[in-house]
Amino acid sequence: MVAFHASALDGVARNPALPTPLLLRLLAFDGGGDGPPRYAPQRAGLPESAVAVILAHPNPGARVDFAMSKLAEPAQRARLVDDPSPKVRAALAYGPEWGDPRASVALPDDVCARLLDDPDPSVRTALLDSPHLAPSFVASLATHHDPAARQVAARAWEKLAPDERLALLTDPDPEVRRVAALGQCRRDAHLTAELLRDPQFAAEALRRGLLHRADAERHVAERTHLAALAENPSLPADLVERLAVDPDEGVRLAVSLRPELDETRRMAIDFTVGDLDRGDGVHWVREGLADPEVLRRAATSAHPLLRRSAARSPHLPPDLLHLLARVEDPVVENRLGIHHPDTPEEVLMRVYARLGGTFSAWMAETHPRFPREGLAARYADHPDGNYRRLAVRDPAATPTLIERLSHDPTVWTRQAAVGDPRLPLHRLREALHVPELASSAGANPALPEDEMAAVLNRAGVPA
Structure with missing residues (x-):
């Protein structure tokens, strides 16, 4: 096929005005063994006649494309749950590779449950690796027969009921018990002490677990995992003050992010942020992205990383949104453009001007408030x-x-x-x-x- 004919065909496949008879003709095309152009199965608002063609398409590539569509309705994609190809079912289980963070593509819980019991291990693995699982489904995994599923549930510890937590803490699988202990250790110093002896979990236990003072002092003296220790909520105040002047800049930065500090004490610490963007943000802000009090404390702080974490919330009230829009921080602006539905036009234009060709610029340009x-x-x-x-x-x-x-x-x-x-x-x-x-x-x-x-x-x- 001549290259520009193939390009024109790809364009027609995503044309929103494509009449249904031509769409059906295109979907039936085998593409020389590669299936129809992938935009065809990934269109938004597919009519039922087109969905039926895709579900029965002889080329699994067409069904894979539909299974991973970020535009198809989750209930439509879910109809592939009984597809004969494990590749298609695995694609359905994982979901879209990426999509608009403002939209949900989670499959219904009952469909996820069937995929988790799929006879093919690749399907089960894909589901447990998916970033699109609904919180209700994750919580339901606490009693699943597969230890890998129970580990996923244990990582969502705060969403579990007390009896579910107890069952995971006494789980017959040692890996499940360790992950559960990591969730419970913030309330249990004995569990924290046990985890500190496991190199795989020691740093995270220091970051979140309830600490015996002796364990904290030992790690300060040995200078092991100090940046993690500096974030620990139970760290005694005098050790917090000692780490606030630690020679390691990363340790001082971690102390500066502690939630109990007032603004005067926080900004008195000698730390440097620069363009640092901590990925998913500061943990106590990340966990409170729907909490008005947490958002207010973070958004009104002079600390750049707290403001950057708050900017990830789609729940910012108008006054905090406009406050963050005026801080002249590129990272904050990028986050607002990606996550908030009411980001001001001028912020979106600045993101576009600064980052043309990047994901953040694309999100800004496709934002409904882009001018x-x-x-x-x-x-x-x-x-x-x-x-x-x-x-x-x-x-x-x-x-x-x-x-x-x-x-x-x-x-x-x-x-x-x-x-x-x-x-x-x-x-x-x-x-x-x-x-x-x-x-x-x-x-x-x-x-x-x-x-x-x-x-x-x-x-x-x-x-």
């Missing part, structure tokens, strides 16, 4: 093609401007313009035969049905 009005006047003649591309978003952009931008020197701008339904039809038809534009042209919702059918014909899709 549209006035972009053509501001950016149509901008020297940077990434900004000229934004002019296409403006509802006031004229067909003449869109056509001009479809000839822009920057390929990303040309592609954006070619995908816009205001593009004059003669230019849209022309773009279908330009290799770097064919995919965008195929996806243009203004493409006439006969042109879509012609794309399928040229690509060899049987009628």
Whole structure:
């Protein structure tokens, strides 16, 4: 197949205006053994007739693509739970590789339960590794017959009932008992002491467990896992003060994040943050992303890492959202753009301007509050093609401007313009035969049905 015919076909496969008869024709295509273009099974709002074709498609690749779609409804994907291919069931069990953090793609609990009892071990492993499991399902794993499932439940310790915790602490499997002990050790100094003797769990036990003073003093004297120890909630106040002036900068930083410190004491500690982004954030803020008091303490702090952790919450009230939007911290802005549905337009524009081409910039540009009005006047003649591309978003952009931008020197701008339904039809038809534009042209919702059918014909899709 000629390359631009394949590109045009990929575009048509994701075209939101693709009529159902052409969609069904495309889904039945075997793609030379590779299945239909993967955008076809991954479309949003698939009609029932299309879902039925995918579920029965002879090529497992088409079913895998549907199983991992971030756009399909979880209940639709769940219908693959009895698929004959373990690869398809494993893909369903794991779910989308990535998606919008603002959306949920979790499968129903009863479907997850069936996948966890699948006869193929790869399916069970994929499910337990999935980042998309609902909290209710994770809690239900506490009594599952598979020790690996009980370990997953034990890692969600605070969501478990007392009788479930007790059962995991006395579990016949030693690994389950150790993970359960790690959850319970914040309330039990004896369990903490036991875990400190296990190299695999010692650092985490020091970070979260209820400590005997002697154990804390020993680790301070031996200078082992001090940064973890500095986070421990039960660390005696005098040892906190000693670690606050430790020569190790990482230890001082850990002390500065302790939740009990007031702002004066916190900011008196000599620490450096710079561009550091602690991934999933500071643990006590992360655990309280829906707690108004925790969010207020973190968002109003002068400590950059606390503000960055608070910015991960979609539950920020308007005053804290606008406070964080004004702190002029790129990491905070990135987090707001990814996680908060009401991020101000000016923050989204700064993220886009600073990080064009990255995931954070893509999340900002696809955010529902990303600006549209006035972009053509501001950016149509901008020297940077990434900004000229934004002019296409403006509802006031004229067909003449869109056509001009479809000839822009920057390929990303040309592609954006070619995908816009205001593009004059003669230019849209022309773009279908330009290799770097064919995919965008195929996806243009203004493409006439006969042109879509012609794309399928040229690509060899049987009628």
